[in-house]
Amino acid sequence: MSRHDTALYRKELYTPFNLVAGIILIIGCVITVLRFTKGLGTVTHLDDNYPWGIWIGFDLLAGVALAAGGYVTSSAVYIFGMKRYHSAVRPAILTGFLGYALVVFALNYDVGRPWRLPYPFIMQQGTTSLLFEVAACVALYLTVLFIEFTPAALEWLGLRRARNIVTKLTMLLTIFGVVLSTLHQSSLGALFLLAPSKLHPLWYSGYLPVFFFVSSIIAGLSMVIFESTLSHHYFADKMDKTHLEEKEGVALGFAKAASLVLAGYFAIKLIGIAVDNNWHWLATGYGLWFLAELLGFVALPSLLYAVGVREKNLTLIKWTSGMTVFGIILNRLNICLIAFNWHLPYAEKYFPHWMEIGISVFILTIGVLVFRFIVTRMPVLYEHPDYKDTHH
């Protein structure tokens, strides 16, 4: 590398994004050292009332929901045969894989003794526990997503035979992925069935597992549109003709599906209120907050997606996807933190320590950097020239 090349490389490296990401990584590493040397008490505001903070509410519950794009997209393309969305599969699988990998990574910070994470599989007998089911499904689904993603890595490495063997497993892996996702997405909601006296009645419902599963489909569909919007903004030069041509169809198709599922979700949320006769709670402070979530981040996005699809207004669809993603995060935070322990006086409520937020931002930054590393090298946003028209 000549001196000129080195200078150019350095100039490319010192971008504002890289500098901010670098600072976040350094701070994150310092907090990581504090977490694992001084313990949870030093870096978190967790206590006996709130043993689960934002590392569970945001990193895990919202993370798992937003990583649902993998199973939603692959089942649309491979099971329902909607091949016109094929270009969305690899970015969605990659987002899903990174999402789940970071969920497991974040879990290492949250659990008291992270080296015991494999214990559910080797030490205990409690296979009826919901947490066991979630642990088993997440571990298996992370493996499934890894295998589903390997064709892109194998094409990049030039390992044609291995790539061809893995692509033969596509349908099997897709079906396995849907089964595992149905199980653990709903079980994450079912975890809160254990706390009827702690969770506010408007959020508590016997239908919580159904709510979590249905909203994960919305999260997956919206996340594909949201991620695609960002990818087209930052990695347009990495995309091939097919990807750019299918872009509009993917956004319109996924927005239409999201609009309908949001309408269905709105309906079952109303049924949830009706079967428990919780209408009177709507006229309280928490009720207004519940209505803000239900009307502002479920009913409104459903309508906006529908208008976007009718008018073929991609800008409206993109903004709505961001709004829906925010709504899903808000829903998970409401259930896990805001409407949890609603009887407690305000002074005893949980608010995350700045270092908890720091770790969440640190993990998110790692995700963005790994995503960028992969899409700038591997055939994710384009078809590898040696494998054109060998859709699996």
Place this chain on the structure above:
Amino acid sequence: MEFYTLQEFMTYTKGITYLLMAAILVGITGFWLFLTDRDEN
């Protein structure tokens, strides 16, 4: 609304839910038509 027995509670909430279901069936059908009426064949 006061309830004295589980029977009363279930009758009331099931009644409301069935009415809601009928409204939802009509509402979702209308919404589907709104969503798809500009689709090209």
